Amino acid sequence: MTALRAARDPDLVVAVFERSVREGCNAAISSGSLAAGGTRFQREAGIEDSPARHAADILAASGDEEWAPVVRALCDVAPLLVEWLADELGYPVEIGADMPRAGMSVPRLHTDVGRLGGGRLMAHLRAALADLPNVAFVDEAPVVELVVEDGAVTGLVVEQNGERQRVRAGSVVLATDGFAAAPALMAEHCADLGTPFYGGVSSATGSALPWLASLGATFRNMGACLRSGLVVVDHGTRVSPALPFNGAVLLDAEGRRFVDEEAHGYSSMAGVLRDQPGERAAMVWDAEAMDATRHSEMMRDSLAAGAIRDLPDLPALAAALGVAPDAAAAALEPLPGRRALAAPYHLAWVTHGVLATQGGAVVDTTGRVLGPAGSPVPGLYAGGGTACGLAGPSSSGYSSGNGLLSAFGFGWIIGDHLAARG
Ligand SMILES: Cc1cc2nc3c(=O)[nH]c(=O)nc-3n(C[C@H](O)[C@H](O)[C@H](O)COP(=O)(O)OP(=O)(O)OC[C@H]3O[C@@H](n4cnc5c(N)ncnc54)[C@H](O)[C@@H]3O)c2cc1C
Missing domain, CATH: 3.90.700.10 (Succinate dehydrogenase/fumarate reductase flavoprotein, catalytic domain)
Structure with a gap:
C-alpha cells in the first residue's frame, strides 16, 4: 500500500524488498476484513458511521487514550482507502452488513464480494504494483540491517542468494510485521498468554526490533496480541x-x-x-x-x-x-x-x-519512527505490525479490523507523505 501510494509521484523510485512471498504475509492469510467508518458502501446500505465513531469504538475497547491521535489518523484515512481500492484499483468491495463484531457499534467491516479473504486482496494489490513503472518488487530479498549515517537512516542491506547488498534510500519504511513467530520474543513479552496455537505466518519474526532498538526507538504495548x-x-x-x-x-x-x-x-x-x-x-x-x-x-x-x-x-x-x-x-x-x-x-x-502481535515502535501520526527524545529518526517510517497497534496494553482491547487498519492505513499515510515530499 505504501509503495502504491508513493509511486503516484513519478519522480520517486520505490523498491519493495520482500523476505519471501512463498513464506507469506499475515495480510494474505487474513480474512481481509477492512474496518472503515463513513464509506459510501455503508451509506448505500443505510448505515450511519464516521471516522470519529470508528475511532471512539476502538478507543473504548483499548482504553489507550495516549494513542488516540494515531487511532484518529488511521480512522480518517480508512474510508478513503477502502473506496480507492474499489474505485481506482477495481477491487470488488462490499460492506459486511452480516459481520457483527463485539464493540463495533455499527457494521463497518468491508470485505470482498465472494468472501475469499486476504489472499485475493494481496494478489490484487501486488498485480497493481506490478503495473507501475517506478516500482521494483524484489522477492526472496530479506532486509538484514539498516544503513545509518549520523543518526539518519540512509538505506538498508538486503540478502539475496547468500550475498549482501547495500541499497541507498531517501526513506526506509519498515513493514515487516510483529514478532508472533519468534518464540523467544513471545516468551519475553507475552508469557502470560501461555502456549497458544499460533495461526500467523512464519515470517513475523520481529526482524525490525533490533534495528529500531539500536536507533533508540521506544516500544509500546508489547504484551498485547x-x-x-x-x-x-x-x-x-x-x-x-x-x-x-x-x-x-x-x-x-x-x-x-x-x-x-x-x-x-x-x-x-x-x-x-x-x-x-x-x-x-x-x-x-x-x-x-x-x-x-x-x-x-x-x-x-x-x-x-x-x-x-x-x-x-x-x-x-x-x-x-x-x-x-x-x-x-x-x-x-x-x-x-x-x-x-x-x-x-x-x-x-x-x-x-x-494470530499476530500488537505491540511495536512508537511512531507519529505520519508513521515516522520516534527516537529517544521523541523526535523523528530521519529517514525512517514504520507501519502495520512493526508499529505500536491499536489494541492498547492488553489483547482484550483488540477491535476487529485493527490489524489491516494499521497496515493499510499507515501504508496510505506514509505513501502519501513520501509522494508529497517528492
Ligand atoms: C489468520 C489471520 C486473520 C486475520 N484477519 C484479519 C482481518 O480480517 N482484518 C484485519 O484487520 N486484520 C486481520 N489479521 C491481522 C492482519 O493480517 C495483520 O495485522 C496485518 O497483516 C499486519 O500487516 P503487516 O504489513 O504489518 O504484516 P504482514 O501482512 O505480515 O506483512 C509483513 C511482510 O514483511 C515481510 N518481512 C518480514 N521480515 C522481513 C525482512 N526482514 N525483510 C523483508 N521482508 C520482511 C514478510 O515476509 C511479509 O510479507 C489477521 C491475521 C491473521 C494471522
Whole structure:
C-alpha cells in the first residue's frame, strides 16, 4: 500500500524488498476484513458511521487514550482507502452488513464480494504494483540491517542468494510485521498468554526490533496480541466471529454455560478460554446460524477441514458433549433476549490462539519512527505490525479490523507523505 501510494509521484523510485512471498504475509492469510467508518458502501446500505465513531469504538475497547491521535489518523484515512481500492484499483468491495463484531457499534467491516479473504486482496494489490513503472518488487530479498549515517537512516542491506547488498534510500519504511513467530520474543513479552496455537505466518519474526532498538526507538504495548478464541481444536481453522451473534453458545468441558458469548470480541474471548479446564470450550450452533455464516472464508475452511460436527438432535449433541440430554437442554437455554437454537446442531471444540502481535515502535501520526527524545529518526517510517497497534496494553482491547487498519492505513499515510515530499 505504501509503495502504491508513493509511486503516484513519478519522480520517486520505490523498491519493495520482500523476505519471501512463498513464506507469506499475515495480510494474505487474513480474512481481509477492512474496518472503515463513513464509506459510501455503508451509506448505500443505510448505515450511519464516521471516522470519529470508528475511532471512539476502538478507543473504548483499548482504553489507550495516549494513542488516540494515531487511532484518529488511521480512522480518517480508512474510508478513503477502502473506496480507492474499489474505485481506482477495481477491487470488488462490499460492506459486511452480516459481520457483527463485539464493540463495533455499527457494521463497518468491508470485505470482498465472494468472501475469499486476504489472499485475493494481496494478489490484487501486488498485480497493481506490478503495473507501475517506478516500482521494483524484489522477492526472496530479506532486509538484514539498516544503513545509518549520523543518526539518519540512509538505506538498508538486503540478502539475496547468500550475498549482501547495500541499497541507498531517501526513506526506509519498515513493514515487516510483529514478532508472533519468534518464540523467544513471545516468551519475553507475552508469557502470560501461555502456549497458544499460533495461526500467523512464519515470517513475523520481529526482524525490525533490533534495528529500531539500536536507533533508540521506544516500544509500546508489547504484551498485547491479536488473539482468537475461535480456533478449532486439532484443526487450526477458525469458525466465524459472527456465530455468537447468531445464537451460538459456548459450553465448558462439563457441558455448562460459562460466558455471555456476545460480550467478548474474539481476542478477548481467547483469554476467557485459556482459563477454562483444558483451555477449550464446545461451540454449539444450529442451521440458522450456519446459513448466516457459512459463506465466510473461515467457515468454508473449517467445513473443508472436517472441523465441524453435525448432530441431528439433542441426544446426539448430549452424547457428543458427554452429558445427559436434560443437562444439554438446560445449557442451551437462551440468555434473555437471545434466540433459542433448534436441532439439528453443529459442534466445534474451540481453543485460544495468537494470530499476530500488537505491540511495536512508537511512531507519529505520519508513521515516522520516534527516537529517544521523541523526535523523528530521519529517514525512517514504520507501519502495520512493526508499529505500536491499536489494541492498547492488553489483547482484550483488540477491535476487529485493527490489524489491516494499521497496515493499510499507515501504508496510505506514509505513501502519501513520501509522494508529497517528492
Ligand atoms: C489468520 C489471520 C486473520 C486475520 N484477519 C484479519 C482481518 O480480517 N482484518 C484485519 O484487520 N486484520 C486481520 N489479521 C491481522 C492482519 O493480517 C495483520 O495485522 C496485518 O497483516 C499486519 O500487516 P503487516 O504489513 O504489518 O504484516 P504482514 O501482512 O505480515 O506483512 C509483513 C511482510 O514483511 C515481510 N518481512 C518480514 N521480515 C522481513 C525482512 N526482514 N525483510 C523483508 N521482508 C520482511 C514478510 O515476509 C511479509 O510479507 C489477521 C491475521 C491473521 C494471522
